[in-house]
Amino acid sequence: MLEALVREDIRVLIVAGDLFDMGSQNYSVFDELCRDKKYAGIDFHVIPGNHDSAIGQKYFTAPNIRIYNEPELISFGDTGPGFFFIPYLAGKSMGEVIAKHKDSLPDRWVLVGHGDYLSGTRDPNNYESGVYMPLGRPDIEYYGPSRVILGHIHKKMETGKVRYPGSPCGMDINETGRRSFIILDTNDLSINERTVNSDYLFFSENLLALPTSNEFENIKNKIAGFVKSWDLSKDEVSKARIRLKVKGYTSDKRMLEAAISKSLEGFKFYNDEGAGLSEVSIFNDLERISIVERVKEKVELLGRNCRYPQEKVDLILEQALGIILKD
Ligand SMILES: [Mn+2]
Known part of the structure; x- marks a missing residue:
């Protein structure tokens, strides 16, 4: 994935949660990777998911890693949309987090979060049962993000404005087929998919x-x-x-x-x-x-x-x- 970013001169990578698993105590592999001078031009924006909700800025030394432990609205350049990052918060819904920040949201904004989209039809998550930090269809209709990009579900899916890029690397036999990541064009908010050159x-x-x-x-x-x-x-x-x-x-x-x-x-x-x-x-x-x-x-x-x-x-x-x- 990083090789593709370098090749296409993409400077921002957003990870929508669960980059690490629960119980990890050493993040030096990722830290070293981000410090590698090949990738020094990439900024890594990492939202904690339910599997790595405890990670924080102090676990990393690379200057290009940013961990979001609180919901935050950020922008990349002057002309693009705002990005509202919502880290996974146990027992909360995305809707209630958005409600708290609704007055600060610009006209064009992209929601990036980690949890379950409740569109009415639900594909079961093979990894965990139960509902994680839900986002409802009424939340999207009411608050009007231009795009919604979510982590948590390992299968790639698109439902209306909501996109799950899916896991970029198959964790086991249940994650079949080519794995991919998405590239969001901040000018027109178009999304392009790229296949990850994975080992299996x-x-x-x-x-x-x-x-x-x-x-x-x-x-x-x-x-x-x-x-x-x-x-x-x-x-x-x-x-x-x-x-x-x-x-x-x-x-x-x-x-x-x-x-x-x-x-x-x-x-x-x-x-x-x-x-x-x-x-x-x-x-x-x-x-x-x-x-x-x-x-x-x-x-x-x-x-x-x-x-x-x-x-x-x-x-x-x-x-x-x-x-x-x-x-
Ligand atoms: Mn998750």
Whole structure:
């Protein structure tokens, strides 16, 4: 990320919370990085999140690091918008913090905070349950920030004026795909996304094995579909770490495993865990296999007619299999 900033002559980096984890006591790696003369031209503006709410200015020696422990309105240059930074404060909502400062906010201002946006539809945060320093849609409508940029949710999302850039580096297998950060143009407030050249790219897929006569061909086709959807360059393939969760039934577990390995040649599994076949059972009853084949065709037709996503088709098939193949 810093290399991209240097390359594009961007002088300000804002971190919207949770740069560090709870319990860290030594911040010298980050401190040293900011002191590196390559990055001396970048100012690091860091808002504490719920994972690092205790950090303070005194933990750092680099002159270009600024920690915001209190809400503060700042500006970068004379013409740009104001930036209202709200650090994470346990038990408070962003709305009540904005209310206190509303008279000092300029016409154009960008809210940067850390917490949950309550738009009505909520994507669950895999990392922590509960609501953290919420911002409601009425707060945005009432106080009228031009843009809202939030940390906390690791998945990148955009809802109206609210943007979660997401974690710029996948923390584990749950944070899949290319990771990115955003560049905000202070002239027109446009946002551009940049991919982070990270060490790993995680992918996690579910696969349903059906004991049909062409089961291995089906598995190969399904995996080829995943690989296509990841759309990776050669360099990215070597960084990819894959998790496959396979459910269902097969006539031959060894052959199933070989089909999966063959389809994922050149890829590595996450934590070397291999193709997860522990939830796959063996099934060899030819008569019932032919029933499975017919049911599969019908369910797939239903899926196409109703435009069901593949996951839903798989779920129906899985439940049908449970009935057909029950001992
Ligand atoms: Mn957080």
